[in-house]
Amino acid sequence: MEAMLFYLVALVSVISAFFVTKCRNPINSALCLVTTFLCLAVFYVMLQAPFMAAIQIMVYAGAIMVLIIFVIMLLNIGSVGKSRYTHGVAGAIVLSFLSFIVAAKFIAGGTVSKAVGDISAEVVQSYGHTELIGKAMFTEFLLPFEIASILLLVAIVGAVILSKRKV
Amino acid sequence: MLENYLPVLVLIGIAVAFAVGSVVMSGLIGMKKPSAVKLAPYECGMPLVGSARERFSVKFYIIAMLFILFDIEAVFLYPWAVMFKRLGMFGFVEMGVFIAILLVGFIYVWKKGALEWE
């Protein structure tokens, strides 16, 4: 049952990811990308990470895609029909296929070590996933958390400077 | 674990069935007498002015961009809120520093006039 769900969602995600690269109209690409994000959220649920699935939908499928579609509509490039919208297809097929082969070789050749941590499915069930995330984030990963706020600050300033017409 | 999400699946199924069903049913049993006026996009009963696909102002983009960044801030608040009781004062100061740094950005945006509609 779980394997069937996995293969079904994997198929949908791969097909929609392919159409992200294939669709001529950027709006269609964006909608296919939303489908891929939703499929990944399903995987996160299957991997017992429900909070990750929630923020995947909130941040990626919600916020980032809204921004991308916004820019597509802002620049009104949806209807522009250029005859050639790709270049170097043959070389790119070879390169991306080679990168996949290398990755697959490493994945198949390497052995993933046995579970060493103490977070099992039962622990996630009893504590709650959000709580475990919070515990790790606000004790162990304190410094990266504060640095993330500085990154967001820089992003705010940079984006306002770049997009404001007259600074 | 996955069984807990069955209601979500049922909800998605109903939503898709309703959307597809209404489109297909209106195509099948609706009357079709198209005319130029009927096929035109509806605009409050007024004659159409230009195309709907017009470029719109960059002001909207700044608002959307600020939404994304403060959305991330809200996402960080969820695990913090769950853990708040156990973290105590330490967690409060921690999140205070985080929000203070982002507040600097907010004040910058405000002073720069990016939120004004001109």
Next chain:
Amino acid sequence: MISVYHYMILSAILFAIGSFGVLTRKNMIVIFMCIELMLNSVNLTFIALSRHLGNMDGQIFVFFVMTVAAAEAAVGLALIIAFYRNKESIEVDDFRLLKW
């Protein structure tokens, strides 16, 4: 039974598709979307391995990847808008002033 290998192979496939898109497309926004796709495939690896190893660190890392992706989206799309203002185009072929 679905093992961690399945997830890793799937994310390798998604990564390859994303890199294919980055290499072939001319439209800057589609290239940007393909980069988001590659980031997401790496996130899937992180979460699958974090689940497999029974360790929370990978998921925290995904959290920060999402933060960086949001910052990247804000600044990157602002850059695209700035490019469009200068050149009236977002095809990458039109931006080769630095090309020798």
